[in-house]
Amino acid sequence: MKxxxxxxxxxxxxxxLGGRAEYFAAVSTKDELTDAVRFSRQAGIPYMVLGGGxxxxxxxxxxxxxxxxxxxxxxxxxxKGAHIFLGVGAGESWDDLVAYTVKxxxxxxxxxxxxxxxxxxxxxxxxxxxxxEVQNTISWVEVFNPATxxxxxxxxRQCEFRYRDSVFKSGSGKGLIVTEVGFKLAKEGVPNISxxxxxxxxxxxxxxxTLQSVRDAVLVIRAGKFPDxxxxxxxxxxxKNPIISRxxxxxxxxxxxxxPHYSQAHETYKVPLAWVLEHAVPWKGVRRxxxxxxxxxxxxxxxxxxxxxxxxxxxADDIAHSVRSELNIxxxxxxxxxxxx
Ligand SMILES: Cc1cc2nc3c(=O)[nH]c(=O)nc-3n(C[C@H](O)[C@H](O)[C@H](O)COP(=O)(O)OP(=O)(O)OC[C@H]3O[C@@H](n4cnc5c(N)ncnc54)[C@H](O)[C@@H]3O)c2cc1C
Numbered sequence: 001m002k003x004x005x006x007x008x009x010x011x012x013x014x015x016x017l018g019g020r021a022e023y024f025a026a027v028s029t030k031d032e033l034t035d036a037v038r039f040s041r042q043a044g045i046p047y048m049v050l051g052g053g054x055x056x057x058x059x060x061x062x063x064x065x066x067x068x069x070x071x072x073x074x075x076x077x078x079x080k081g082a083h084i085f086l087g088v089g090a091g092e093s094w095d096d097l098v099a100y101t102v103k104x105x106x107x108x109x110x111x112x113x114x115x116x117x118x119x120x121x122x123x124x125x126x127x128x129x130x131x132x133e134v135q136n137t138i139s140w141v142e143v144f145n146p147a148t149x150x151x152x153x154x155x156x157r158q159c160e161f162r163y164r165d166s167v168f169k170s171g172s173g174k175g176l177i178v179t180e181v182g183f184k185l186a187k188e189g190v191p192n193i194s195x196x197x198x199x200x201x202x203x204x205x206x207x208x209x210t211l212q213s214v215r216d217a218v219l220v221i222r223a224g225k226f227p228d229x230x231x232x233x234x235x236x237x238x239x240k241n242p243i244i245s246r247x248x249x250x251x252x253x254x255x256x257x258x259x260p261h262y263s264q265a266h267e268t269y270k271v272p273l274a275w276v277l278e279h280a281v282p283w284k285g286v287r288r289x290x291x292x293x294x295x296x297x298x299x300x301x302x303x304x305x306x307x308x309x310x311x312x313x314x315x316a317d318d319i320a321h322s323v324r325s326e327l328n329i330x331x332x333x334x335x336x337x338x339x340x341x
Pocket of ligand 1: 049051053055070122127176178227234237
């Protein structure tokens with residue numbers, strides 16, 4: 001493993017934005033990972049793990065510390081009863097894994113087709129789409145714990161999965177480095193096409209839902225919503241959908257009787273922010289020179305080229321500020337910020 005210096009992070013992120021890493025190491029084994037963490041300790045600098053860079057915005061000033069690019073690969077497999085268990089290296093491509101499971105006729109992650117990034121990042125924000133979340137198939141997560149310099153196994157419950165959240169984002173799990181994820185996939189099952197867009201797709205196409213046809217449908221639907229990453233930069237949904245109280249929902253319904261909402265625990269409601277940014281606080285399609293809000297899906301902030309992270313962050317801050325001042329709803333980013341803004 002080589003420790004490089006002064007490496008531009010732009011090409012390692014799907015936003016194609018951001019400055020340089022003071023130090024940068026690509027690790028492909030657990031020993032290399034341990035050495036990289038040891039290096040940051042000895043140098044007295046912080047470190048941060050990078051997967052596919054599809055969920056982060058790097059500051060124009062870059063990152064003062066060590067970026068560890070996780071490229072630990074490998075897939076192991078065993079069978080138990082009605083399930084197949086896969087232990088997958090954190091550096092494997094997520095979508096290659098989904099394609100593999102679909103080909104193998106294994107149920108559980110087919111609706112998560114087309115999400116960029118690495119396997120190791122999926123538990124971090126409990127990746128989800130089209131009615132599935134990884135928390136429903138993750139059996140264990142192997143991590144490197146820098147506090148003990150040891151590898152440990154976390155059960156699904158210990159990961160404390162929530163909506164786009166987990167123990168790894170805060171609290172006791174922050175700083176743990178995912179090295180392998182264990183998935184429990186069913187040998188048989190019924191594809192889940194209950195999500196509105198999928199249901200509509202299958203009704204219109206009049207085809208039978210199989211694992212492959214669900215994957216194909218998700219890829220087609222996503223292609224109509226997300227920018228082509230070969231042409232424009234983006235980091236997926238910039239914000240989480242807000243979860244609001246019953247009183248807040250009532251007040252909104254007085255003004256917007258059709259506002260969609262989904263019941264959550266403790267009498268709270270999830271409101272699709274995309275709807276809000278289209279109908280209530282209109283940001284859909286707004287463009288500010290090099291950056292803007294997608295005209296297809298307003299949760300997506302797009303970098304059209306030639307821009308900088310500061311402009312992107314300012315756009316995001318303005319959106320959050322207007323939603324707060326006009327609707328009294330606090331929205332929080334799904335994107336991770338790297339470096340100082
Ligand atoms: C076009 C597009 C569509 C998207 N669609 C979806 C979607 O439908 N649903 C969804 O949930 N997300 C979506 N995303 C967001 C993103 O793809 C996922 O969050 C993905 O899991 C991030 O993986 P990554 O490897 O790129 O992580 P990175 O962006 O590299 O890292 C994200 C965070 O995870 C941490 N991290 C990464 N790897 C590890 C590790 N091994 N150990 C510890 N921490 C780690 C990083 O430090 C960082 O904090 C989309 C993004 C894009 C660009």
